[in-house]
Amino acid sequence: MARFTLPRDVYHGKGTLETLKTFEGKRAMVCVGGSSMRKFGFLDRAVSYLKEAGMEVQVFDGIEPDPSVDTVMRGAEAMLKFEPDWIVAMGGGSPIDAAKAMWIKYEYPDIEFEDMIKVFGLPKLRKKAHFCAIPSTSGTATEVTAFSVITDYKKGIKYPLADFEITPDVAIVDPDLAETMPKKLVAHTGMDAMTHAIEAYVSTAHCDYTDPLAIFAIKMIQKDLTDSYAGDMDKRASMHNAQCLAGMAFSNALLGIVHSMAHKTGAVFEDQGAHIIHGAANAMYLPKVIAYNAKNEEAAARYGDIADHMGLGGSTNAEKVELLIAHLRKMNDALNIPQCIQHYGADSYPTEQGFVSEEIFLQRLPEIAKNAIADACTGSNPRQPTQEEMEKLLKCCYYDTEVDF
Ligand SMILES: NC(=O)c1ccc[n+]([C@@H]2O[C@H](COP(=O)([O-])OP(=O)(O)OC[C@H]3O[C@@H](n4cnc5c(N)ncnc54)[C@H](O)[C@@H]3O)[C@@H](O)[C@H]2O)c1
Ligand SMILES: [Zn+2]
Numbered sequence: 001m002a003r004f005t006l007p008r009d010v011y012h013g014k015g016t017l018e019t020l021k022t023f024e025g026k027r028a029m030v031c032v033g034g035s036s037m038r039k040f041g042f043l044d045r046a047v048s049y050l051k052e053a054g055m056e057v058q059v060f061d062g063i064e065p066d067p068s069v070d071t072v073m074r075g076a077e078a079m080l081k082f083e084p085d086w087i088v089a090m091g092g093g094s095p096i097d098a099a100k101a102m103w104i105k106y107e108y109p110d111i112e113f114e115d116m117i118k119v120f121g122l123p124k125l126r127k128k129a130h131f132c133a134i135p136s137t138s139g140t141a142t143e144v145t146a147f148s149v150i151t152d153y154k155k156g157i158k159y160p161l162a163d164f165e166i167t168p169d170v171a172i173v174d175p176d177l178a179e180t181m182p183k184k185l186v187a188h189t190g191m192d193a194m195t196h197a198i199e200a201y202v203s204t205a206h207c208d209y210t211d212p213l214a215i216f217a218i219k220m221i222q223k224d225l226t227d228s229y230a231g232d233m234d235k236r237a238s239m240h241n242a243q244c245l246a247g248m249a250f251s252n253a254l255l256g257i258v259h260s261m262a263h264k265t266g267a268v269f270e271d272q273g274a275h276i277i278h279g280a281a282n283a284m285y286l287p288k289v290i291a292y293n294a295k296n297e298e299a300a301a302r303y304g305d306i307a308d309h310m311g312l313g314g315s316t317n318a319e320k321v322e323l324l325i326a327h328l329r330k331m332n333d334a335l336n337i338p339q340c341i342q343h344y345g346a347d348s349y350p351t352e353q354g355f356v357s358e359e360i361f362l363q364r365l366p367e368i369a370k371n372a373i374a375d376a377c378t379g380s381n382p383r384q385p386t387q388e389e390m391e392k393l394l395k396c397c398y399y400d401t402e403v404d405f
Helices: 016-022 042-051 069-082 093-107 173-179 184-203 211-229 233-253 256-263 278-295 297-309 319-333 359-374 386-397
Strands: 009-010 027-031 057-058 086-091 129-134 145-152 157-162 168-174
Touching: 009 016, 009 233, 016 042, 016 093, 016 168, 016 256, 027 042, 027 069, 027 093, 042 057, 042 086, 057 069, 057 233, 069 093, 069 145, 086 093, 093 129, 093 145, 129 145, 129 173, 129 233, 168 233, 173 233, 184 211, 184 233, 184 256, 184 278, 184 297, 184 319, 211 233, 211 297, 256 278, 256 359, 256 386, 278 297, 278 319, 278 386, 359 386
Parallel strands: 009 168, 027 057, 027 086, 086 129, 129 168
Antiparallel strands: 145 157
């Protein structure tokens, strides 16, 4: 049985943050990250709208980028004390994802993290609280997805939690929140969204409901991302919608091994000073994975479709795949994102010799490849890589060499 699930309400457009005034409930816990939402005044506005709606409000702040299991447990404890009937998560993917996981633990205090990561294995939520997500970055689309990504720093592994139970009840997609993003964040989150849409379109779980969303998102991102990066706020608003459409697609069509590889390389070089930012990892790996997947005829035809919709030219699928790869690499250059791990340097900008030395990379490669194959996103990829293939693919992502297998 195929299922297509989205939040019941998606409020979108400038000023929609005010929708919080119409919420009904007794207590709202507002979950935010470090400081950006407070600094730019969005937290105060959200809190006052909820109070205007007659709710008691408590703020849980300080959720770090790439949130940890510990943070999730602390947040759930705070929720158990405050007993909110609304959880309002605001900010980038990190605080919203953390709040989703806290919600699970709040509803089921005895559940262990190991049980939370069983794919589509969560018990029914909403016995205690409903969930509203308000994104301030234009990429993860976690405001409409059935996913949350939590990092186990002891293992250096990012775990995707996946279940329609954690698809939020309400999403507020207000582009005002995205206007304060620094350029680099625009670039990374934008390429994350592009990866979501492309992986959803070629996923083995794609369907007639997800395809139009994925294709339209790809076209919007192609048209608007670099202008948004350059500071055009109309395009910034358009990107906020595009990433959300991409999210609607991938939440229901799932993803592929670009994400498997990004999840398993993100935190593993932390000790080398290289935290590989999610969107940057995707941007580097996507062209390589397209070349690998395109050895599958059906996937090549789907990439050909994408290239056609993007107006890239080419007559055979092989030509179209080449043009798509070239276009994505050009986007990376325009957004100042490196093309490979070896060149991933300070502030995630391209550099001749990045943080991760060849020696360290090769040492950790077998384990990373094993973990990437086991990632929840691998199952819906058009090709199922063997250990040897995954190692080869990751090497191409390290050295920026051609994928010919
Ligand atoms: N749940 C999903 O479906 C899904 C999908 C893709 C990625 N993810 C996960 O989401 C996380 C990444 O989320 P992200 O890319 O949104 O970044 P993020 O939430 O980690 O935020 C990155 C930084 O940007 C700042 N920031 C956020 N919004 C801002 C704004 N409007 N203005 C200025 N600064 C702002 C934050 O304070 C933070 O320092 C990763 O852990 C990734 O694995 C989740
Ligand atoms: Zn992503």
